[in-house]
Amino acid sequence: MTLIDHLHLREPVEALKAKVVPRHGTSMWYYLGGLALFFFLVQIVTGLLLLFYYQPTPEAAHKSVEWITTKVPFGAVIRSVHSWSSNALIAVVLIHMFSTFFMRSYRSPRAILWVTGIILFVLILGFGFTGYLLPWDLTAYFATRIGTEVPKAVPVFGSWIVSMLRGSNAVTGATLSRLFALHVGVLPLFAFVFVTAHVIMTALFGSAIPIGRSAKAETRFIPQYILGEAVLWLIGLAVLLAVAVLFPWQLGPAYDLTKPVEPPAGVHPEWYFMFLYQTLKYIPEWAAVTFYTIVLIFWAVVPWLDRKARREQKSLLFRWIGILAIAGMAGLTTLAYISVAQEQGTAALEQTTTAHGSTDTTQPK
């Protein structure tokens, strides 16, 4: 008897060996889910490594990150990979989400699979938000001040959510502890559960064939599909390493809680929150929070709303909803970057006109 028999895994193993993936005009999009899994695994490995040196206190956080990048062998690469890979993960997850949306992969029996995907998307944004403060540099501090202020607008629970996130009136060491706990404890736990569920469901249900297409052929999951995915992972790894080494992730000046300073000009969140940041310029916080909550819930229950898809028909309405969502996010993000560039431009101008030898308040000593 082999180990597999001892564990009563003969059936699933045989099923996996017999598994095939449909091949058709758009089946290359299937590989993106696997690529997201790759970047997620990179985050686990590099994150665990960083945990060996990182110290989550306002006094030590910035120093420990500096220590990792300047003193510890390979620390600079590991930290840079962690930051770049988080961005890659979010980007790939976005593309994966929209590609499965347009393929209507959420049709029965994959409705719950889609919902777990949306939950994972939110969790990953949560990782981005909580991780951003950890180096405790100037931009991180201000971005978190603003970011933790936004939920205040949530009806009824607003100030409770803010106090839960911050653990004190303002962004302090208490906030750092909390976001750290979320980043390395709470979120990974949930992410692990949902990633496992997502992958197992994908294995059970197989990949959905888009409406109106028929599988021209089939790819055996083992070994062809796995090998194809492996090639993609290797490309991902190569690009990630190259980018991380050539463009080391920057660490801004430390923020000193005891010496408050002005935010740097054009302070803004990471690109994946820019659409939200721009929205807040047009409508009040409560409206933005309500709007995006509704959008998110709508997005999660699409499998039940798209009745046409349930009858294997393409719904023009949902195609346009998808296009609108992408256009909206892209448009808002672009506008946000334009205004940030303008702010930085005016700030630079002010600097040259006002100051001969005056101290730059954004660079504390």
Place this chain on the structure above:
Amino acid sequence: MFDHLPTKRRNILRALVAGALTAFVAPFAYAIGKFLSFQGTIGGSNTAKLSAADLTPDSPSKLVEIEGEPVIVVREADNSIRAFTATCTHLGCIVSYRPQMPGFYCKCHGGKYDVNGINVPGTRPPSPLTELVVNEQADDLTVSLTPKAKSLS
């Protein structure tokens, strides 16, 4: 994966795959090993400064910290100022200076060292304390973890 091939070619292919995988994994394992085995404390100072005036006949010794290591600085009976690692060589307790002994004493298991830091035979410590370089600039003392060369002590 190569089940359909003749045994010989199959074995060669398997060896090639195993070799390639090892060659692929090795640099990552090396980097991670290097990363994790690094030693040091963040913000730790590699010297300790104190004033000779603080070492009086009444309290002739002082414990200071250098890179997380306890170091004992003493004014001995002949008025010379010397520094030793304060970590007991038995099981790592911190020793104290006893002018009446005279020498160093470890409370944990009664270990003894003489004024030169040499472990007293018959007590638990298996080896001497390391004497460290003390830099004297008038009253200002600077101690580092540099061992004082054997010939000088």
